[in-house]
Amino acid sequence: MRRPFLLLPLCILSLIHSFGCRPASPKITIGSKFFTEQVVLAELLAQHIEARTGVHVERKTNLGGTLLCQKALQAGDLDLYVEYTGTALTAVLNEPISDNSSDVFQRVKQGYSHRFDLEVTEPLGFENTFAMVIRGDDAHQLHLQKNSDLASVASKWRVGVGYEFLERADGFRGWSERYGLHFASPPSVMDLGLIYRALVDKKVDIVAGNSTDGLIDALHLVRLADDRHYFPPYDAVPIVRRDTLARFPALRQSLTELGGKISEEEMRHLNAEVDANQRDVPAVVRAFRESKGL
Numbered sequence: 001m002r003r004p005f006l007l008l009p010l011c012i013l014s015l016i017h018s019f020g021c022r023p024a025s026p027k028i029t030i031g032s033k034f035f036t037e038q039v040v041l042a043e044l045l046a047q048h049i050e051a052r053t054g055v056h057v058e059r060k061t062n063l064g065g066t067l068l069c070q071k072a073l074q075a076g077d078l079d080l081y082v083e084y085t086g087t088a089l090t091a092v093l094n095e096p097i098s099d100n101s102s103d104v105f106q107r108v109k110q111g112y113s114h115r116f117d118l119e120v121t122e123p124l125g126f127e128n129t130f131a132m133v134i135r136g137d138d139a140h141q142l143h144l145q146k147n148s149d150l151a152s153v154a155s156k157w158r159v160g161v162g163y164e165f166l167e168r169a170d171g172f173r174g175w176s177e178r179y180g181l182h183f184a185s186p187p188s189v190m191d192l193g194l195i196y197r198a199l200v201d202k203k204v205d206i207v208a209g210n211s212t213d214g215l216i217d218a219l220h221l222v223r224l225a226d227d228r229h230y231f232p233p234y235d236a237v238p239i240v241r242r243d244t245l246a247r248f249p250a251l252r253q254s255l256t257e258l259g260g261k262i263s264e265e266e267m268r269h270l271n272a273e274v275d276a277n278q279r280d281v282p283a284v285v286r287a288f289r290e291s292k293g294l
Contacts, residue, residue: 031078032061035192036274041082043285052254065164066091080240086232090170101233122259123235126267131211131223139222146225147179159187160195160204178230214272
C-alpha cells in the first residue's frame with residue numbers, strides 16, 4: 001500500500017536530473033557603453049542578428065565606459081559591442097593619434113587581432129567624434145563658431161565633461177593645449193546623460209558631447225568646429241570575439257549586412273527619437289530596420 005509514496009522521491013530526482021542535464025540554449029551577448037547611442041546600436045545589432053540567424057541575443061546595455069566593455073569582451077562576458085576607431089586606437093591600444101580614417105581603421109583591426117584575438121568588422125557608416133558644445137545664444141552673441149574662437153572667453157567659462165574625456169589621451173588636456181585654452185576652473189565631471197541639462201541650466205558654459213547627440217539640435221545648442229583638427233576619426237565598428245564567429249557561422253554575414261548602413265544624420269535622428277521624443281529604443285530600431293529593408 002505504501003509503494004506509490006516510495007516512488008515519488010525517485011520521480012522528483014529523475015525530473016531534477018533531466019532538467020539539470022538539459023543543455024543551455026545558444027545565445028549571443030551584446031553589450032553597450034553608458035549612453036543612448038550605444039544602447040540604440042546594441043539593439044540594432046541584436047534585432048538584426050536574431051532576424052538573420054535565429055539565435056537569441058542577450059542585451060547587456062549601459063555597462064559603463066570603454067575599458068569596462070573591453071574587459072568584458074576579453075573575459076567572454078560579452079560576445080560583441082560597438083566601439084569607435086579613434087577610441088580603440090587611443091584608449092585601448094594606446095597608440096598615437098592619426099587623422100586618416102582608413103589608417104586608423106587598419107591599425108585598430110590589426111591591433112585587436114594580434115593583441116586580443118578580437119575581430120573588428122566593417123564600419124557601420126558614420127563617425128561619432130567628440131563635439132565641444134555651447135548654448136546657441138552664446139554662439140550668436142559672442143560670434144563663436146569654432147574651437148579657436150574660445151580664446152576670448154575661456155578665462156571666464158566653466159567646462160563640463162564625462163570622466164573618459166577628462167582622462168583620455170585624446171581628451172581634455174590635449175584639446176585645451178592644442179587650442180591654448182585656460183578656463184576659469186578645472187572641468188566638472190558628470191554623467192554624459194546630464195551634461196546638456198547642465199549647459200542649458202547654465203551650471204557650465206561648454207561641454208564635451210558627441211557629434212551625433214540628438215539633443216544638440218533639440219535644445220538649440222551649437223557644436224563648435226574642430227578647426228585645428230585635434231580629434232582623430234571615430235568610425236563606429238562592431239568588435240566581436242573570434243570564438244563567437246566560429247560558433248555562429250551566420251553571424252559574420254549578418255554583421256556585414258549592416259556595414260555602411262547608418263549615416264551620421266540618421267544616427268543623430270535615432271538618438272533624438274529616444275532622447276528628445278522619448279520613444280522606446282526597440283521601436284525606434286524596428287522602424288529604422290524597416291526603412292532600410294533590413
